[in-house]
Amino acid sequence: DGGITQSPKYLFRKEGQNVTLSCEQNLNHDAMYWYRQDPGQGLRLIYYSQIVNDFQKGDIAEGYSVSREKKESFPLTVTSAQKNPTAFYLCASRKGTGNSDTQYFGPGTRLTVL
Amino acid sequence: AQKITQTQPGMFVQEKEAVTLDCTYDTSDPSYGLFWYKQPSSGEMIFLIYQGSYDQQNATEGRYSLNFQKARKSANLVISASQLGDSAMYFCAMRGLTTGGFKTIFGAGTRLFVKA
Numbered sequence: 001d002g003g004i005t006q007s008p009k010y011l012f013r014k015e016g017q018n019v020t021l022s023c024e025q026n027l028n029h030d031a032m033y034w035y036r037q038d039p040g041q042g043l044r045l046i047y048y049s050q051i052v053n054d055f056q057k058g059d060i061a062e063g064y065s066v067s068r069e070k071k072e073s074f075p076l077t078v079t080s081a082q083k084n085p086t087a088f089y090l091c092a093s094r095k096g097t098g099n100s101d102t103q104y105f106g107p108g109t110r111l112t113v114l
Numbered sequence: 115a116q117k118i119t120q121t122q123p124g125m126f127v128q129e130k131e132a133v134t135l136d137c138t139y140d141t142s143d144p145s146y147g148l149f150w151y152k153q154p155s156s157g158e159m160i161f162l163i164y165q166g167s168y169d170q171q172n173a174t175e176g177r178y179s180l181n182f183q184k185a186r187k188s189a190n191l192v193i194s195a196s197q198l199g200d201s202a203m204y205f206c207a208m209r210g211l212t213t214g215g216f217k218t219i220f221g222a223g224t225r226l227f228v229k230a
């Protein structure tokens with residue numbers, strides 16, 4: 001079945017550590033996105049990528065980094081520079097760039113800093 | 115600036131009744147798309163329905179319909195015949211030319227509780 005997978009589902013990190021969240025899609029979508037969701041809040045865009053080897057900062061990119069070496073994969077690294085990383089992280093992909101192109105989401109990774 | 119406003123933090127509805135979740139938006143784009151997503155307690159965002167700004171008819175998908183009033187800049191979601199499984203967070207979202215066609219902005223969400 002086509003879809004988006006994220007791993008791990010739950011992640012615990014000690015302060016000062018970098019961690020990488022995985023996102024893989026087999027939908028052959030060009031664009032991929034990372035969002036952060038805090039309790040009771042909407043989604044905020046961290047990074048997005050329209051094509052391989054290209055990505056742009058979203059609204060809250062500080063303390064995060066990404067790579068897009070393959071079309072299927074868009075990993076997110078939460079660095080020690082991110083002051084408050086405890087949150088729910090959602091990865092999404094979209095086939096094209098038209099207004100009607102729907103974003104599809106993965107199941108999410110819940111990151112907790114101990 | 116682009117903005118999505120959902121003014122209802124929480125809503126209650128009796129099972130089998132209809133419910134309307136409000137969404138207003140602000141944009142200067144002549145062309146834009148509006149989306150509704152459902153987020154159950156598991157966390158995954160599930161796409162429900164899409165409405166284009168130039169669509170003449172309101173979008174419908176099964177029990178979901180979108181009451182699109184362009185002049186009022188509102189895009190309310192109507193869920194008919196509510197089911198217990200409809201209990202979830204619901205997010206309204208928008209994408210338009212101003213955001214480069216690549217960014218989608220989301221509202222703060224409305225939590226729906228369906229009572230048996």
